Amino acid sequence: MDLNFSPEESAFRTEVRNFVSEKLPAHIRDKVMNGVHLNRDDHILWQRTLHQRDWGGPGWPREFGGPGWTPTEQYIFEEECAAAGAPRLISFGLKMIAPVLMAFGTPAQQARFLPRIMAGEEWWCQGYSEPGAGSDLASVKTRAVRVNSTEGDHYIVNGQKTWTTLGQYADWIFCLVRTDPAAKKQSGISFLLIDMKSPGVTVRPIITLDGAHEVNEVWLEEVRVPAANLIGEENKGWTYAKFLLGHERTNIAGIGIAKRELARLKRIAEAEGRLADALFAARVAQVEIDLMALEITNLRVLSAERAKQAPGPEASILKIKGTEIQQAIAELMMQAVGPYALPFGQQDVGPDYAANLGAGYCNLRKLSIFGGSNEIQKNIISQMILGL
């Protein structure tokens, strides 16, 4: 057993660190370091910067233009990016649809979509959840009917998707749609790629409790989708959907982000004189200790994962603990500034660092809900790991 990174991995870390420190624009870094929402341009600028260095697809294999990094190298990359205040990668294209295209897409689909994801030319969003299909995802109702016609086979899609994160920026949406309503739940689902500019696609904002516009409803009314945009076989969509969910869970622990936010918590607590308060200091200590343990747990999972493609059910452990830690940090940051956490939408009251803490705390309640709620993760642990 050796818990140290290899010399090559340490050299790689230095390379990433130098790159980020040289190339990350200060205005983006400042936003990230202070918990300010990034806009579309910020994300795209960073994605294009990475792409110029051939790091546009950090988790991608060489054959699709990625750097072919090991899981450990991907971890180091994301950790260094997070520590330096770089935007997190927009996962919908890079980590969700891209692995599906690589595994199940036709060569034509791969050639059409993958390069533009890596280059930051096309933004993807996820069309999974519906008002009646959350944790019980297989009960999606959005209907797609295949029409064979002389001008090309296509689907007509009707339905509603929801909680579509950053859908307002998206060029494309990947959707789970029902193609066989008579079949058993999981077996009548197909996986379709839909151009957001298609007639009949409407995006409506959902404003969350922190006042932010991060998620949306996407309405699909008589949307015409070429049959060439079907992934794999019709009615086999559930297989691809589950494959995607497995990949969504890489780097799910968010160690790098949590470390950065913990450092921010300590700076704020120190400035507010809160570390002299034994009870508050113990709470900060607890979250730091939990993070130390999770970092090792994460490396254990990575090290076991080397041989495999996607993380196993152990990723559920990382998701639960990782989100609990990030939520605890946000809670303590808010608590650290006391009443100055309360002014809302007002940037010039109290110390600068206090401005977004109340909203930030509210926003991060999402972490234990999305990506498979933490309760669903516990179902996975008890069934897949413990065999209950």
Place this chain on the structure above:
Amino acid sequence: MNFDFNEDQRALADTVQRFIARDYGFEKRRAIRDAEPGWSREVWQGLADLGVLALNIDEDYGGLGYGPQETGLVMGAFGAGLLLEPYLAGAVIAPALIRRVASANFQEEWLPNIATGESIVVLAHADARRELVTEIGGNLSGRKAVVAHGGCADLLLVSARTARGEMGLFAVISGAEGVQLRDYQTLDGQRAADLVLSNAPAMRLDAGTHDATLEAIDAALDIGLAALCAEAVGIMDATIAATTDYLKTRQQFGQPIGRFQALQHRMADMLLHLEQARSMSYLAAMHCTEKNQAARQRTLSAAKVTIGQACRFIAQNAVQLHGGMGMTDELILSHWFKRLTAIEMTFGDTDFHLQRFAAHLSQASRAA
């Protein structure tokens, strides 16, 4: 980075697991516990024959010269088997301390005998009760409370205030005049003793200053703490496996109770605690020999907090999920519960270590 154990290490773990399975069944342990002196010389000799008593002793002194990782593997197996014999006190902490403070002559005299099981040496330091031992003219007087395995020791390593008010470490033969040991069973079935010294003859072991002596004791106890963490993980592994089995077999409302989501989620929470504890026990093994005391203590305190909280949560919920059966003396489960409870309270409880870790926070954030 690599979390695998090597072939030697796996063989060692196998050997010890086989020994526990074959020679240390739960009923045999019960019989040992219930008879005087509450531990078995024969088992101790068996451990010596396996070579595990020599694990932490340098090859120069008849030992194997292994380290914290191997010790952790052995402790994990002993944990699941609930070994009553003084392995941690006698074969981990004492040799680590002797190596750090004693003269070559003393090491020559005692370490080979520890390796063969002939002599048992334990440290009497714990001063949680603030009992004091003082030295006057080479003899010791005073008390030490709840000295782990003090009753079976041939030689006690006693920390005491010297006439100059400094901390010194002394060797005291347990059978010497003026040495009284009141031996008793502890909650976990192991043994401890209250030590009363009345002008007892003693030999100064350390040549060091006050600070160096205290640092050496801390360093040896930190090696013990890492070993204790590994023992806890071994017990928690066994506890979770047994509880999972119970949930699969116990029927109520016409189905195994493991089908109920409330219980499934409790088990998932227990597993989260276990895996975090396992991670920290690896980290503790890796860092317990680090020279920089502040850095070492920070890591070990973090480990003890994680493991202490896991001990409480897993022990309490394993009993809860076993229902009435969890309350019985008959099942090994309640014995694991008691050992996990004792471990949480050993070498500083969770609150102590959380506070010690927290004390580093403001220095660290100023440095950053």
